[in-house]
Amino acid sequence: MINERDKTIIKYLQGDLSLSSEPFRLLADQLGCTQDEVMEAVEELQDRGIMRRIGAILRHRRAGYVHNAMIMWVVPGERVDEAGEYMASFTEISHCYLRETPAGWPYNLYSMIHARTSQRLEEIVESIARELGIQEYKVVRTVKEFKKTSMKYY
Amino acid sequence: MNSIDSMDRKLLDILQKEFPLTTRPWAEISSIMGLDEQEITGRIEKLKQKGIIRRIGGVFDSRQLGFYSTLCAARVDEQDVERVAGLVNDYPGVTHNYLRDHEYNLWFTLTAPSEAEARQQLKELEKAAGITILSLPARKVYKIRVAFPMGDNAL
Structure with a gap:
């Protein structure tokens, strides 16, 4: 469960950390504890799976990953895990999800690809389709x- | 991009993947990189100004926080896209909103404190924008991005 202390930490960390020498000092003041205790609490949020990571979030286009696409795949139900795990193994694939399929919508597996060249992007898509024998897919740029x-939760 | 050097690339890798969980993270990074702390924060400041770093902070798992999120798609007439995109953007729970080259051309993510609230917001939006929204919530996650490798030999 998420308590008020957790919420205070999340509210602080969902923003942009200050570049002052002790960027957690203000949070320690808010919580009425030491900065070392803040670090422990942050680590605990990570251990509980509430916080995935702490660090820089980039604008990937500006960082040179200019060829980005969402690939929507139609994969038979019994093969989604195999396909999802295979897609996840590519460094250039950042996200891979199985999604619900409303009536009339065939695509169930979605992967986000980020590449530095268009050619590399196409290579990855083609090799996945070939390896998994997927006929029906759509590259959406x-x-x-x-x-x-970023989401502001609290 | 063209104006960042190999120190910046190394810094971006550390900031993404090995952010030191200590009370003085910039000092820690400066000792890892062998530069002084002011140079580290100065470089970070510039990377923010260039728009390469969006922010430095925590990335949370909305599901673990009890929130509901879904990927939405809609077919919007080309001449109406800016207006509809503006209406979509007004929702604080919309974190991503893109025009994409597909028959369903407007794609956005919506995060809300509950499924009921998300449905309610989508219904409202459908009415206000005069569109039909396809909601595609995730049933299983195979991968969520950790970092974009920036080092000189990256990808």
């Missing part, structure tokens, strides 16, 4: 970004 931010 981003045309414009309207919003990209």
Whole structure:
């Protein structure tokens, strides 16, 4: 369960850490504890699986990963785990999900690919399709970004 | 991108993958990289100004926090896209919103404190924007990005 102390920490860490020499000092003040205790609490949030990681979140396009696409795949139910795990093994694939399929919508597996060249992107898609024998898939490229931010939970 | 050097790349890798959980993380990174702390924070500041670093902080698992999230898609007339995208952007639970080259051209993610609340917001949005929204919540996660390798030999 998420308690008030957790919420205070999450609220602090969902923003941008200060570049002052002790960026957790303010959080320690808010919690009324020492900075070392804050570090323990942050580590605990990570151990509980509530926080995936702490660190820099990049704008991948600006960081040179300019060829990005979402691939939607149609994979038979009994093969989704094999396919999902295979796709996940590629460094260039950042996200891979099995999603619900509303009526009339065939695609069930989704992977996000980020590559530095268009050729590399196509190579990956083709090799996955070939390796897994998937006939039906669609490469969907981003045309414009309207919003990209991090969730503010509290 | 063209104006970042190999020190910046190394710094970006550390900041993404090995962020030191200590009370003085910038000092710790400076000792790992052999630069002084002010140079480290100065470089980070510049990487933010260049738009390469969006933020430095925690990445949370919305499900573990009891939140519901879903990927949504809608078919929107080209001349109406900016207006609809604006309506979508107004929801604080929408964290990503893109125009994509597919018949379903507007794609966004919605996170809400519960499934009921997410459904309610989508219903509201459908009405306000005059669109039908396809909601595609995840049933299983195979991978979630950890980091984009930046080192000189990356990918």
